[in-house]
Structures are given as C-alpha cells and as structure tokens.
Amino acid sequence: MSPRIASVSTTHLDTGAFRDDMIKLPDDPSTQRSVATTLIISGVVLMLVRMVLVLFWSVIGGHPVASNIWIEIALALMSDLVLACIVGVSVIYFGRRANNEMSYETIAGAITTYAVSALALLLVAALLPPDIEAGRPIGVVDLIMSNVIALGTFTISIGFAGFLTQVLLARRHAKTRMLLLVQFFLLLCIWLCEALDSYSSFFGILGFLLTVVGAIVMLINIRRLNWVAGITMDKKIRLLWLTACGAFAALILSLTHSFGEEAAVTESAQLFIRSGAVLPYTINFFGFVFFVRLLFAIVASLPNSGIVDRRSNEVESLAYLTRLMAETADVEQLLTSVTQFALRVCRAHGAWCETYEDDGEVRVIAAQLVHPDYVRALHSNRQLHRLLQTSERPVLIESVADHLPEADRSLAVRSLIAVPLVSNHHRTGTLVMFSTVEFGFEADDLRLLTAFGDTISIALDQARLMEAAIEKERLQKEFDVAQRIQSSLLPVTAPSIDRFAVDAITIPATEVGGDYFDYVRFANGSTGVLIADVSGKGIPAALYMATLKGAVLAEMRYATGPADLLRRINAALFGSMERQMYITMACISYHPDSRSLRVARAGHTPVLVRTGEDVHVLTPRGVAIGIVGPVMFDAALVEEALMVSDGDICLLTTDGVNERRNERLAEISLDPVVELIRAQCDSTASDIVRATLELLERHADGAEQHDDLTIVAIRFGGASETRTHQERIEVVTGVSA
Known part of the structure; x- marks a missing residue:
C-alpha cells in the first residue's frame, strides 16, 4: 500500500462511558460469556415454546391468537421475555466493546452490518412472505417464517439501538445521558400510544408528535461529529456511501413498519407482540435521523479533506521514518529508504541524496529515477552547485529557469527542493527532490521534507555515535587481547x-x-x-x-x-x-x-x-x-x-x-x-x-x-x-x- 494511502485515518472514540454511565456489567469476561449464553439459550427455548403453543392453538386449532385472553397473555409474556433476552445480549455485547477504542473501522463495520442485515431481512420477507390470515399463520412454514422475520426485525432494531447508544456516549456532551433517558422514555410512550390507538385516534396523533420530538432530541444528542473531519478523503467517501446505504435501509424499515400494514415484516412483528411494529419503526426512524445528520457532517468536511490528508500523511510519514531509524543501522540503506519514501510522498519525478567528503568530492547516494552521473553533471553549473552545497536552510525553487538564469534551459530539472543534512553541527550532504515541470511542489512539501531532513540528520548523528560505539567496542576487544598477551609475557x-x-x-x-x-x-x-x-x-x-x-x-x-x-x-x-x-x-x-x-x-x-x-x-x-x-x-x-x-x-x-x-x-x-x-x-x-x-x-x-x-x-x-x-x-x- 502506498504510504500516501496508508495515512493516519483512525479516529479513536472514548467508549468507556457506556458501561460506567449506563449500566454495571460483570468485569469478568467469562462471567459475561456465561450470562450471554444463558440469555441466548433462554430466548431460543422461549421461542420454541411459543411456536409450539401457536402451532397447536392457531395452525392446528384454527383459532386466532387474540381469540383467547389467556393464550394472548401467555404469548405476549413469552414474547416480552424473548425481547428481554435480546436486549440483555445487546447490552453485554456493547458493554464489552466499551472497553475497546471505537475507531472509524468499527463504525464503518457496524453500519455495513446493519445495512446488509436490514436489506437482507426485507429481501427474505419479500421473497418468502408468510401467509397470515385473521391474526394467525396458515401453515407450519408460515409459522416458522413469521417468527424468523419477527426475530430478525427485533434483533436488528435492538442491536442498532445499542450501536447508536455506544456512538453517542463515545462523543458525549454534558446532556448526553439525560437525553438518552428521554429518548428511551419517549420510545415507551410511543409504544403505549400505538397500543391505545384502537381506542382513540388521539393516541395515534400523540404518538406521531412524540416521534417528532424524539427525532429532535436525537438531532440534539448527535451534535458532536467533529471526529469526521479527522479522517482522510478515501475513508470519508467510503463512509459517505455506507451512511447513505444505512439511511436507505433505516428509512425503508421505518416506513414499512409504519405504513405497510400488510407487509410481511409488519404482520410478523404484530403477530409476535401486540403493537410490535412500533418498536422497529421508531428505532429505525431515529437511526435514519442519525444517518442524515452524519451525511451532512461528512459532506461539510469534504472541502477540508485535502488538508487533513496532507496533515495525516505528514504524521504517518514521520512515524514511518522513526520506525525506519529504529530498524535500520546502515546509513546508506537508511538514506535509500528515506529518499524512496520522500519521492512517493511529494509526488516528485526524481530524487537523490548527496554527501560531501572531506576532500570536497560529491558522493551521490540513493538516486531515484535519475542517474548519478547526471547529478554530477548538474554540479557543473556553478549557481546550482553553490545552491546545493552552501544553502543553510531548506530551499524551494519553483522555477529553476527563473531562479538560476545561468542554468541550461534544456535541463530536465524544472523545479526542486533542497534540504541540507547536518551531522554533528557540520554540513554533510543534501536531500534533493525535483520535478520535470515548473511549480511542481507546494509549500507543504517543503515543510514535510524539512522534517525529513531533520530526521535524517538525527539518523546520521545516531549512525556516527553507533560507529563510535562499535569502534570503541573493537578497541576494547583489542585491548583485552593485548592485555592477555602482555599478561602471558x-x-x-x-x-x-x-x-x-x-x-x-x-x-x-x-x-x-x-x-x-x-x-x-x-x-x-x-x-x-x-x-x-x-x-x-x-x-x-x-x-x-x-x-x-x-x-x-x-x-x-x-x-x-x-x-x-x-x-x-x-x-x-x-x-x-x-x-x-x-x-x-x-x-x-x-x-x-x-x-x-x-x-x-x-x-x-x-x-x-x-x-x-x-x-x-x-x-x-x-x-x-x-x-x-x-x-x-x-x-x-x-x-x-x-x-x-x-x-x-x-x-x-x-x-x-x-x-x-x-x-x-x-x-x-x-x-x-x-x-x-x-x-x-x-x-x-x-x-x-x-x-x-x-x-x-x-x-x-x-x-x-x-x-x-x-x-x-x-x-x-x-x-x-x-x-x-x-x-x-x-x-x-x-x-x-
């Protein structure tokens, strides 16, 4: 991967507040796994018992679920317990992830999982819709499909709610916790209004108004999205497409559960629990609001992406040079690696590093896309030779023809950057980048190469100290041998x-x-x-x-x-x-x-x-x-x-x-x-x-x-x-x- 592409792009988010602020979880991972396993097994058993009860009462018996109050209460109780198990597993899952840093990759992966799962659920419901008439499944296959679709709907929605909570707490502000509690309370109120809607249309209107209030609260709660500006352009583009897909999936799920009364996902949710469609409808609508807000934040940060990319590229470049210095002891190998790296980062057409011997000879090292003999020929130009060897500061020549009138007009070098290399307070060489077009470099390239030059100077000092240490060790070994010889004489x-x-x-x-x-x-x-x-x-x-x-x-x-x-x-x-x-x-x-x-x-x-x-x-x-x-x-x-x-x-x-x-x-x-x-x-x-x-x-x-x-x-x-x-x-x- 190109060093420019592999730039710093991971924005870490503080997620420790999820567990500290919202709920206390066991610290022992084995205990958490045991509890999650127990909840999953319990939920599966309850689902099977519920399906068997519906099978005998509705499929075989031909009775609607709501025809018997006790049957409806038993099924609703088991449905609530299944939902409680899903919520418990989600809390444990996101609570465990709260110990880890949330990064761009984590958010992108979660959005991808949600969008794919939601669209897959809608596709399965469209291709294999269960046949439900008069509030009961017609056959065994319809019973199984309705429960699978309902379980998928609630699992995706509850898991999505856990993800949203984790993201909001990761970039929380002073009122985040209070607003999350308000949203949870609004969600319960909306569910209650949906359940009472059959008695009066007032509750339907109230539920709609509460949904609008919940969306406004969500907008207020997600105001801190400045982390988006810190990621690179390629990741912003990827996150933009993923967010659009997530917004589309959230909108489709929300509209389907809200207006598609005869849709398979809506009928399956309603059959699973009374007024069951309102839960996925509300959660996915809040998620749609989150995605829209995130889309605006990404679009607003796109104009600054070039600056962010360059800054993050500089940080990554310096980090790479630091690792290179630690891993490379040979000076020539280090100079070669640095020159190659600088060539790619600055998009130069050629580069070389030259060192100056005590006798005045110019030694060309690590020439990239240019022959050393050509570099030596450039030194025949007095102005260019004086510029490379005597400049005390890094120099950006945007136009060689304008800056050096005596230079040959046929030179391939049209613009260049020269960075002096210093070791032990003495000028030892120059790092040179050139372009075959005029104005081929920016001021940021000069600043970055200046940092490269400083790093190389430090590496040269380290190499000098290393050589001195090796020489001292060699002399010490020589002294030890000589001392043994003398002692034996x-x-x-x-x-x-x-x-x-x-x-x-x-x-x-x-x-x-x-x-x-x-x-x-x-x-x-x-x-x-x-x-x-x-x-x-x-x-x-x-x-x-x-x-x-x-x-x-x-x-x-x-x-x-x-x-x-x-x-x-x-x-x-x-x-x-x-x-x-x-x-x-x-x-x-x-x-x-x-x-x-x-x-x-x-x-x-x-x-x-x-x-x-x-x-x-x-x-x-x-x-x-x-x-x-x-x-x-x-x-x-x-x-x-x-x-x-x-x-x-x-x-x-x-x-x-x-x-x-x-x-x-x-x-x-x-x-x-x-x-x-x-x-x-x-x-x-x-x-x-x-x-x-x-x-x-x-x-x-x-x-x-x-x-x-x-x-x-x-x-x-x-x-x-x-x-x-x-x-x-x-x-x-x-x-x-």
Whole structure:
C-alpha cells in the first residue's frame, strides 16, 4: 500500500462511558460469556415454546391468537421475555466493546452490518412472505417464517439501538445521558400510544408528535461529529456511501413498519407482540435521523479533506521514518529508504541524496529515477552547485529557469527542493527532490521534507555515535587481547636465587602498555634481569613484546652476558620490525660467587645502583634495538661492571618513572629517585618498589598517568618474595589509594 494511502485515518472514540454511565456489567469476561449464553439459550427455548403453543392453538386449532385472553397473555409474556433476552445480549455485547477504542473501522463495520442485515431481512420477507390470515399463520412454514422475520426485525432494531447508544456516549456532551433517558422514555410512550390507538385516534396523533420530538432530541444528542473531519478523503467517501446505504435501509424499515400494514415484516412483528411494529419503526426512524445528520457532517468536511490528508500523511510519514531509524543501522540503506519514501510522498519525478567528503568530492547516494552521473553533471553549473552545497536552510525553487538564469534551459530539472543534512553541527550532504515541470511542489512539501531532513540528520548523528560505539567496542576487544598477551609475557613470580631478592611491577598508562621485564639465566650460569620499553601501544606493542619474549628465550641460553644478549636480540629482530618501531632495553647479570654486577644498555633509562652510601647512575653507551644493523649496534654497545655487596640495591625503571608529570606538567626526573635509593638502607626489594611508587604519586598529586611505568628492584643478599605479579599490583594499588 502506498504510504500516501496508508495515512493516519483512525479516529479513536472514548467508549468507556457506556458501561460506567449506563449500566454495571460483570468485569469478568467469562462471567459475561456465561450470562450471554444463558440469555441466548433462554430466548431460543422461549421461542420454541411459543411456536409450539401457536402451532397447536392457531395452525392446528384454527383459532386466532387474540381469540383467547389467556393464550394472548401467555404469548405476549413469552414474547416480552424473548425481547428481554435480546436486549440483555445487546447490552453485554456493547458493554464489552466499551472497553475497546471505537475507531472509524468499527463504525464503518457496524453500519455495513446493519445495512446488509436490514436489506437482507426485507429481501427474505419479500421473497418468502408468510401467509397470515385473521391474526394467525396458515401453515407450519408460515409459522416458522413469521417468527424468523419477527426475530430478525427485533434483533436488528435492538442491536442498532445499542450501536447508536455506544456512538453517542463515545462523543458525549454534558446532556448526553439525560437525553438518552428521554429518548428511551419517549420510545415507551410511543409504544403505549400505538397500543391505545384502537381506542382513540388521539393516541395515534400523540404518538406521531412524540416521534417528532424524539427525532429532535436525537438531532440534539448527535451534535458532536467533529471526529469526521479527522479522517482522510478515501475513508470519508467510503463512509459517505455506507451512511447513505444505512439511511436507505433505516428509512425503508421505518416506513414499512409504519405504513405497510400488510407487509410481511409488519404482520410478523404484530403477530409476535401486540403493537410490535412500533418498536422497529421508531428505532429505525431515529437511526435514519442519525444517518442524515452524519451525511451532512461528512459532506461539510469534504472541502477540508485535502488538508487533513496532507496533515495525516505528514504524521504517518514521520512515524514511518522513526520506525525506519529504529530498524535500520546502515546509513546508506537508511538514506535509500528515506529518499524512496520522500519521492512517493511529494509526488516528485526524481530524487537523490548527496554527501560531501572531506576532500570536497560529491558522493551521490540513493538516486531515484535519475542517474548519478547526471547529478554530477548538474554540479557543473556553478549557481546550482553553490545552491546545493552552501544553502543553510531548506530551499524551494519553483522555477529553476527563473531562479538560476545561468542554468541550461534544456535541463530536465524544472523545479526542486533542497534540504541540507547536518551531522554533528557540520554540513554533510543534501536531500534533493525535483520535478520535470515548473511549480511542481507546494509549500507543504517543503515543510514535510524539512522534517525529513531533520530526521535524517538525527539518523546520521545516531549512525556516527553507533560507529563510535562499535569502534570503541573493537578497541576494547583489542585491548583485552593485548592485555592477555602482555599478561602471558610477564613472569608470574620472581626467581628463587640465593642472596638475590628481586621484586617488580608494571602499571600501564592505558589498558595495555609497551613495557616489559623478565628474568633470564645466561650460559655461564649467572642470573640476569632485563627491562624493555616497546614503542607504541595496544596490539602492535603487545605483538612486538611477544616477538621480544621469543627472542629472549631463544638467545639467553647462548648469551654470555648482558651485552652479548642485547647483540643477539638486535641481530634477530633488526629487519623484521617496522621502521617507526624500536625497543629500548637494559640488562644486568649477577653471579653470587664473584659478586660482580654487569650492566648493558640499549638506549634505555639509566640503571641506578647503590653500593654502601654511594648511588651510581650507570649509563653505558648503546643504541635502541631495531634502529641500526648488527655492525653499528655492536660497535656502539658498551658493558660496564661493578662489585656489589650484601645490602646493596639495583633499580631498573622505564622512562615512565623519571618522566612522571604533575598537574603543571613538570617531570620528576631521576634526582628524587636517586635520593630515595640512597635512603633505603634496610628496605626489602618490595619496600623499594612501594616507596618508589609513593614518591611518584606524591609528585603527580593526582595528575593522570600519561606513560607506562615499570620498576624492578633488586637487593643483594636477600630473598625474593613469592607473590605473583598480579598480587603485587593489587597490594601496591591499595597502598597508593
């Protein structure tokens, strides 16, 4: 169905007052069904008993119904009870529907049901009329047909009365309830006048006057029909025809029961109950008045239908766009759907959506009934190009030839609407609708497309946020992978070596850093500790750390000392690393027997060693790994040696320590760290790590950490702690907090 046709056309009516104002019904649906079923069965049983009584008394016995007062009273009593059952079922039916919203579809369906049922009843009565003479049916078939026609007449009339009551209460005013009670009272009075008409013609005249009064009351009661103006043209036309059919059926039924004394429907109603024709006559006449009033309301609202259609179409269009935004995550698919939809709604001859890249290129998306190359050719016209790309507000060009004199007169685009698209406060594109005739659009089209443009702009912002969220999620997954890689590369616990206590910690600035440390065993049996800083962050740094770990494990068993290990690692990694990547590294070795500490450094932070009261800042020459080839690297590398004793300290760090900044961006430098090491006389390796971190935090004074930091503290003559690296991080974090 076309979106224009499938516009907002359902007018809801408040029907809750039917049950609240008129009668109290059971709330339980099962109870309502049970009561309705009981009433239906009771009515059927009473009808059968009544038919059997008439069969034996009138058909077989040949007596008129009114020939015996007791028979007439019994039949009238059963007829009244049957009518009471019909009324009860109608009340339950319409009372249950009062919980639901009454819409145009409900009203149209009810009118259709009434008109078809009424006309079908008249047709059946005309084709199969029962033979009734002297107030009694002649045969069994005539008995059955007369009761069927009478039952149909009263059922249709009573059901129609329930529908009218529901509609009036749905659009009630302050006096609706009182007027309904007045109409009900008038209906009883008219029935009574009809029953007394045989005694005096005065009652006939009075009944006619009361009918006129009832029609006037009905007109007053149905004055609120403004809901008709809110439905669309196609539904108004349909409702107009249905109302005309309903008015015709109501008029025929009313006239037949009023003047057709020998008509089958009238004779059947009169035979069913004395003066029975007046009930369907009055109800259907009131219904005819309702239909006439409704016809005038529909006709009066037709001139405004175009405006209503457009307004409801706008509402439906925006609702459709909202659903489309919620269901579509792909921006190009969304733009395609919106452009197609706007093309149909505005009855344009072509449309496209163009976006602007950072390099100035115009990208044509979702071209409808126009080729993208033709759109690009239109941009060769400077005026049109400037109009599409620089207009800050939606523009309606009713005549391209008049508005753009430089435009080619042979252009197929004769009128157009251009709506700028904005994302994150920046112009990102334009939605364009065009017509091949001049003055092909209305101002309402511009307003509607402006709303479309706003919706698309919101969708573009949502898409941008979605892309950012997806990118953030991707980075988070990347960080998780890199973190697992880094965690697997760092040693779990410190080595257990006699007279060699070591503790270390790594705290990345982001979730994954490029710092690395490890413990090695050289070919000569000495113990080594190395520390490294891989340039970069995230997955690339983690992968280079994995490569470095592999090189360390492969080369340490052949290396004779720190310098030899660094040479071997550079030879293994040089040429396989990207040009902008490098690794700084420092390595020491210690042999308990010789008490010799050997240090080599490949462009890394200086190594601090405290011997006695002195603190040595060791900076042996060396170039970072991966920058130069083996020949230049080996020539530049120098290894230094130093004798240490029990109680001496060695501290290895990355540049995240000496470059720790405070809020004023001032770096701490190595001097405070040197003084800290000098004061650590009886401290364990773990105490030294803790004290160094506390020193950094005092200097930072709450400033955010901008670089990874790693600290490896060694105390000669002690024993290493057995905590894992994660446990050490948790302990230090708790102290720092």
